[in-house]
Amino acid sequence: MSGPRNDAPDDVDLGRVWISVAGQVWRRQPGWLERTAGRLLRSPGLARALLTTPSLLLPWLLASVAVLAAGAAATLSSGQPLVALLAPAVAAAAIAYSYGPGIDPAWDLSCSMAISDRMVLLVRALAVFAVNTVLGLAASAVAAAVGLPAGSASGAAAVVTFGWLIPMTAVCAFALAVATMARSASVGAAAGVTAWLIIVLSGRVASGNFAAPVTDTVLFLPYLAVGAGCVVVALYATRIPRGTFS
């Protein structure tokens, strides 16, 4: 262990110069996506955590693809929206607690950071679902444009997108917003699950149909609006107070 090399004349602090140069040479240059995420999240650390550590990001993406495929298959084959009804609540709860010592190699260390590991978790979850929603919407738009018959791959994507991916995104965004405001990911996950249960039960009472929350197209726009609003709330709650670390 040593300090920086400093064999310079008295009037030149070579060690300081070296540290400055080395810092710039060694630093990881953030790409445009990370810079954008940093600005949106108002936290370079959260953006770095969102877009790096591929050992965490890849399982999430794979899990999303798997759930997406299973949901599409179940919906198309059985005609029952069971997966659609369960998916938002299951996803919100499972992802909230899928992050831990067996998943993240530096979990113990992450738990001692100012940007909490659970906040990183929820932001990642929201990002994955948001990406999937965008992909599903794109597939739906393509399907509508080319007029493919129902039951095709793009048609399945549309069913999945409008059936439960949008509600799932809204539930996850809601869980994130509650977590940031209540300052507890556990409270956020519980709120997300509870909110979805209330929506499903309300649909049953109002229309006599459990599946209404995932089949009634009138609800899709409110879902997206609630999701967007919750993102704004989360961004506000996670802002870095000025002047607290100078």
Place this chain on the structure above:
Amino acid sequence: MNVEITDLTRRFGRNLAVAGVSLQTGPGVFGLLGPNGAGKTTLLRMMATVIPPSSGRLRLLGRDPGGYGPRREVRRRLGYLPQNLGYYPGFTVAEFVEYFALLKEMPTARVPAAVANAVERVDLGGRARAKLRTLSGGMLRRVGIAQAIVNEPELLLLDEPTAGLDPEQRVQFRALLRDLGQRATVVVSTHLVEDVGAACSQVALMDQGKIVFHGTPAELTARGTEHGTGDAPLERGYTAVLAAARS
């Protein structure tokens, strides 16, 4: 006092890992000694705000880490080296240290120089751009120390920091500890008594979840003049105190 602990306990099911520990410490290097399973790591993890205590009172840097806001403030000023440091194998040394500097919410403009300084202080400047998967165990330990000191913490918690370091590196590390202890509270958990003797101004000895000795290394050494066993004076004090606590 940067660390104020009053009657702190931590249970894991039926196992009482930390049983009513009380201690206070300010700036300086504080050694936490004890045999395996004594509760040192659990106590350090509570101090690092990784796990909450089951009961008792814990104040760090004048704040109660039980609340979100104070805990976040403490964490910004905290450095922590876990006993088992996991790492992302695809990261370089500098990227790893930078990543945790950002997670500690350091001002972005200060991060590059802070990272370079921390990496140089652990003598890894020549490997700053090496992938972590290519490093030896001792080098990885030094990477862990670098991320712990990158934010110039006011409270530095190091769990077995010299594990895997060769003798020369351990000597250098003790010098670093003494330097860090001039400004910050440094708590070093170890079972190597020579580390404590060389670097610490205060020492506590834990056994079965309790602190059975608290004093200076010289006072611990004095306990071993008659009954202790071991090759070094401090070792004799260590064994004498443990034997007395268990009798």
